[in-house]
Amino acid sequence: MRGEAMQYRMSVRVMPKAGISDPEGKAIHDAALQLGYHQVTSVHAGKSFEVDGEYDSEEAARQEAHSLAARLLANPVIETYEIVDVSELA
Amino acid sequence: MRGEAMQYRMSVRVMPKAGISDPEGKAIHDAALQLGYHQVTSVHAGKSFEVDGEYDSEEAARQEAHSLAARLLANPVIETYEIVDVSELA
Numbered sequence: 001m002r003g004e005a006m007q008y009r010m011s012v013r014v015m016p017k018a019g020i021s022d023p024e025g026k027a028i029h030d031a032a033l034q035l036g037y038h039q040v041t042s043v044h045a046g047k048s049f050e051v052d053g054e055y056d057s058e059e060a061a062r063q064e065a066h067s068l069a070a071r072l073l074a075n076p077v078i079e080t081y082e083i084v085d086v087s088e089l090a
Numbered sequence: 091m092r093g094e095a096m097q098y099r100m101s102v103r104v105m106p107k108a109g110i111s112d113p114e115g116k117a118i119h120d121a122a123l124q125l126g127y128h129q130v131t132s133v134h135a136g137k138s139f140e141v142d143g144e145y146d147s148e149e150a151a152r153q154e155a156h157s158l159a160a161r162l163l164a165n166p167v168i169e170t171y172e173i174v175d176v177s178e179l180a
Binding site for chain 2: 005007013014015025028031032035037039040041042043044045046047048049050051052053054055064067068071072073084
C-alpha cells in the first residue's frame with residue numbers, strides 16, 4: 001500500500017443548463033457565421049478547469065472534484081458540471 | 091453513401107498556455123483554500139465550447155472544429171486549444 005499522497009489532475013467542465021440564455025455562445029455563433037462558417041447551427045460557451053491536488057487515491061480525488069464543482073466551480077441554478085477526467089500526474 | 095449532411099457536436103477546450111498568468115485560476119485556488127480544500131495545489135481556468143453543425147463526415151466536422159478553434163475560440167498568443175470530442179448527434 002503506497003502510504004504517501006499522490007498528485008492528481010482533475011478536469012472539470014461547466015456548461016450552461018439547456019434553456020438558459022447563453023449570450024457568449026450566441027455572440028460566437030454570430031461571429032462564426034460572419035466568418036463564413038455557415039454550417040454551424042449553434043454554439044454553447046462554458047468554463048473548463050484543471051485542478052491539481054494531492055490525494056491518497058483516484059477515488060478521493062474524484063470525490064473532491066465533485067465537491068469543488070458543486071460548491072465552487074459551477075452555479076447549480078444555471079449550470080451543470082461534468083468531471084471529464086481524473087488522472088495521476090507523473 | 092449517405093448524401094445528406096449529418097448533425098455533429100464538437101467539444102473544444104481552451105486553456106491558458108503554461109506560464110501565462112491565470113488570475114481566475116488563482117482566485118479560485120484561494121477560494122478553495124478558504125473553503126478548506128487544503129489538498130488543492132493549483133487551479134487553471136479556461137473555456138469550454140460545444141459547437142453544433144451539419145457536415146458530411148466526422149472528419150469534415152473535426153477539421154471545422156480545428157479551424158474555428160484556431161480563428162475564433164482561442165487566442166493563439168496566450169491560449170492552447172484541444173478538440174475534446176466530435177460526435178454525431180442522433
